[in-house]
């Protein structure tokens with residue numbers, strides 16, 4: 441079941457890639473078998489599953505990096521794919537600027553490069569050394585690189601790795617806005633079994649095969665998911681949901697909900713409707729790291745974010761963005 445939430449009007453529906461009964465055999469072992477799913481324009485599909493369950497293998501089969509040994513993969517003719525792999529082989533001893541990273545695999549018009557970096561929120565870092573970027577900035581640079589050539593399908597293999605909780609939320613916001621602005625399809629591999637991005641339309645749970653699928657709500661209720669991850673996990677499959685009342689601009693200034701821009705944001709500057717660090721938690725029993733990161737965020741008194749983060753249970757359906 442697809443959720444129409446956040447879908448740009450009229451773009452959802454055209455399948456970009458479809459896998460049917462796909463199996464990948466290596467050294468006499470089926471890495472995955474019987475995998476079928478599709479990604480349509482404007483759709484966000486998230487692959488979850490334990491380590492080694494075949495998420496990357498399935499994504500690679502989808503984009504043609506890897507040839508399946510059985511089954512079929514159909515891609516829309518002329519499909520342009522932007523791919524951010526899980527691992528990059530970069531020689532970290534050599535200096536590499538963001539500009540160079542953007543053009544490593546081919547030339548790119550200056551205008552497109554700027555537009556992509558702008559969209560990723562790191563336009564001011566064009567001359568920065570990649571080695572000096574924070575985890576979140578590095579992921580943004582990789583994402584800028586992937587969107588620069590205006591792909592129809594964006595494949596992100598664990599895009600929030602090495603990023604703290606606040607950075608994770610910001611990256612998910614970025615992914616959502618890329619989808620909303622470009623209408624591209626997004627195949628996301630999630631590192632976290634228990635939390636998926638709120639805007640995910642379809643969760644595919646893999647365990648060498650498709651264990652179950654559906655909306656985050658449907659997957660959390662499915663007996664297969666419960667069998668694979670235990671009932672505790674089923675109670676805690678959650679969606680990120682939050683709202684911001686201000687935006688941090690690249691130059692460090694802050695734009696508030698009323699449109700005004702200030703050098704910093706402070707809890708008492710009159711721009712904030714809620715107390716700083718209000719965390720609207722649904723009653724929960726999470727057993728994943730993020731609850732701690734959340735706490736760390738709450739103690740970060742110097743950096744006065746005023747997000748109302750909500751870890752809402754998908755079961756209750758609370759907090760999903762409309």
Ligand SMILES: Nc1ncnc2c1ncn2[C@@H]1O[C@H](COP(=O)(O)OP(=O)(O)OP(=O)(O)O)[C@@H](O)[C@H]1O
Pocket residue numbers: 466467471489490491492493494495496497498526
């Ligand atoms: N080229 C290969 N040859 C042999 N085995 C492979 C190859 N590529 C992956 N595998 C194995 O296939 C299985 C699935 O790997 P894959 O990377 O798809 O899992 P994953 O779900 O993405 O895992 P993780 O969450 O750890 O990143 C693993 O057991 C892995 O060791």
